[in-house]
Amino acid sequence: MSDTEARNDELLALNGIFDENVFKSDLDKGGEILIHCKLPEDFHLFLRNEESKFACQAGARLEEKEGKVLIPISFLPPLVLRFDYPEDYPSCSAPHYSISCRWLSQQQINVIRQSLDIIWKDNKGEVILFLWADYLENESLNDLALTDEMTIEYEKVEPLFSFNPQSGGNGVIVPNVKGSHRDQIFYASSPESTITEIVNFDLAHKAKIFKTTVFSCGICYSDVQGIDCVSFMPCQHVYCKECVTEHFSVNIKEGRVLGLCCPETDCESMAIPGQVQDLVDESLFQRYDSLLLQTSLDSMDDIFYCPRPGCGEAVIKDKSGEKIELMKRMKREEAERMEQNAEEFLKRELEEIAGEEYVLKKSKRCPSCGFHIQKSGGCNKMTCCRCRTYFCWVCTQSLNNNPYDHFEDPKSKCFHHLYSDLHDDDEWLD
Ligand SMILES: [Zn+2]
Ligand SMILES: [Zn+2]
Ligand SMILES: [Zn+2]
Ligand SMILES: [Zn+2]
């Protein structure tokens, strides 16, 4: 068989093996294969301070292990193998190739290249691309000792005038330019774009797999496709949407919004407002939202109910805690005269007045669970009393790892604002 025939056969075979999204060929000259490296089940990415912020913003759920922050990863963005055929492939020469990958350093890519070169030496004279792709998918991470965890090594960008045409690590992005590798342009890569891409890719693939997986609902015992199921975090318990909707609705109607948890017995994973909104109808969601506000209010220690018999008004202490300001005088008798349940009435008044004016003005929502949190003195590093998320009172960004860095890093917009309250505004109390 001539080299030309062997090359055409190889391209045909690759076309048959790989999906069109995975393999693209440039006629008979070469092509590109996207390699999805197989990861072990319990694979983790360790994050540095700055990286954990970007991971959190992209929606990753951070975990902590021995003081280090990490995220579980099931799918990494593909590694790209680009190849060009020389005239004497496969009889004499190997394909020219480049490997680009956002999450590997050039040094790591060089280790992989050495293995590919060895595979070629062992199989010289035969078409090689399937063997290479198979190695990259199944063995390359083992060779890099990335068996259950990894950290991303960032590199300086090589100056343009001396770039290495084989470069393709995370220090550079190699755009898909047709033709010669010399035409490729090199850009700096940042932790922000790298981490965001990794997290987005992983979450999107997990969501795709979740949708098509069949789960057995622990409430109604039917087998239901993931697309019709709800998964709670962090417990990962899964129930069918129908049962969860019923579970949410009953709890909201009975006013137990803080008990809006995963239905599993003794499981404390909380429903997030978005899940509730997706499932229950608009009026129930409104009720849920205002009850959440009410319970937020109850948890604020400078709001209490007037102890005088027959009064029960919502009152707030002023900052010194000595004087009592009446928020709204609404006597029980008046409420009764209006033939309304006094408690209901007060509650609604409280929701309307305390809710909209006081709480919205004086509280902020936890960036992760939506609970209204009020700040009473102290520093601007807040802890949500519902979900324990740390966040910044000034900018309401969540601060998961080393929350104080947010106030100590000169690059942060809240640098030096650990104690100063930029937007404090007490005029409402006057
Ligand atoms: Zn069910
Ligand atoms: Zn659960
Ligand atoms: Zn929260
Ligand atoms: Zn503090």
Ligand SMILES: [Zn+2]
């Ligand atoms: Zn801030």
